[in-house]
Amino acid sequence: MKRRTLLRATGGAVLGGSVGLAGCLDQFSDSESGDTDSHDFPADYETETFDGQTVPFAPLEDVAEWWENDEARFVDARTQVQYDEAHIEGAVFSPSPDGLESADPVAEWDTDTRIVTYCVCPIAQAGQRAATLLDNGYTDVYGLADGFNPWRENGYPVESNDGQASLSTYEIEGETDPADAGEYALAVHPETGQREASRIDADGGYELSLHFVDVPDSSLLELRTPSYELEGTIEEFSSATVQV
Template sequence: MRRRTVLGAVGIASISGLSGCLGSILEDEDSPGGDATNDEGYDTESQGGQTVPLVPLEDAYEWYEADEAEFLDTRGAGQYGASHIEGAHLSTAPDGVEDDPTKEWSEDTRIVTYCGCPHSLAVLRASELLANGFENVYALDEGYNGWTDAGYPTVGESAESIPTFEIVGRSSPDHEGEYVWLSTLDESQQEISQVEADGSYELLVRFADVDEETVLSLEAPDYALEATLGELTSGVVDA
């Protein structure tokens, strides 16, 4: 499974002076997302023709404590292996895994997807589940980091032991709303962001067992490259 169509040509990273960082509001390229709410009063985001409700951390934890929802970790297998919500299942965005746990679940199962960015991958996976007939799918608004910050149950490394790196890049403004994917070369860890109106994007990276010499793969809408984490964080990434 590939995250997206791989670009035919691999570009070369160009690192220039730092510019302003951008937020990452996940929206479908062809439909507005963002500030709408559903019948429960939750904010929603649109993706792939589906409307995904963003469940607040407190409500998600109530469901967790009452065993009223299944939790899906939509990050890569490496991130899941390093640390995840206790009892959560791996179901990597956008399409899940080969033996995806959802294959055994009824369509009325309440599902909470989560990631660490804080919910871009979670919304992607949730939209796929909704498109496949599941009726009660939510993305965790505050993401995995919000869960760990609250001290809720996890398995594996503590969140504090995994450093956060910031990558700032530039694409063409023509690609506003399209995705930028960052992954380890074995694709076991991944993060995504979106291109903003001015062509800029920002990735906040929390990968386990990486350092400045680790080579990562970055795929923007108009270029793709492999570079070390140190190179990617030393300035603005461009084609």
């Protein structure tokens, strides 16, 4: 039985700056430019703009060297469930875009601390968390280019708070109003709060890569763009292009 339900189909953004949000950076290449002088970084680092703030993305090899030499601190910008399943060894949980409402661990760090934020590809959550940190006065902030999965797959140090968790990956392609270009499509698993975000292309298309913990494809999912909100199973959303 087809369970997809249209919850909303109107104009107006539903994500804005509050998304808690491989060639991961490719999807952001048309984003608006911002202040590229927020801090010094190598000229060959790619940069992307989130909420008007330019964020540099450091390559895996550089970030691994920083970790090895204890030259950076790491921020996992995903959800608590995803952090518990696995995270970079020593990373703190500080979700996008603004961190924890109280006792956020980053608040104790000096503003000149080198900070690396990460999520999984696409890198919306890492970018938005980094942008907020830069806005808050931290001066040496980077996102991890291509996200957590290459770190994990290349055998760099990972630790887990939940050894029994099962990670599943799902791909969703969708279309919305082209007027939504530059805004975000957001997928939320309401039962656990896990979410993934992806920027909408100029033609209204978007692709979401879901990396969810202990969530089968029969699970109910909420899919949101500025133009509509849908409810259906992951299996339904991933079986064909989502259109309204």
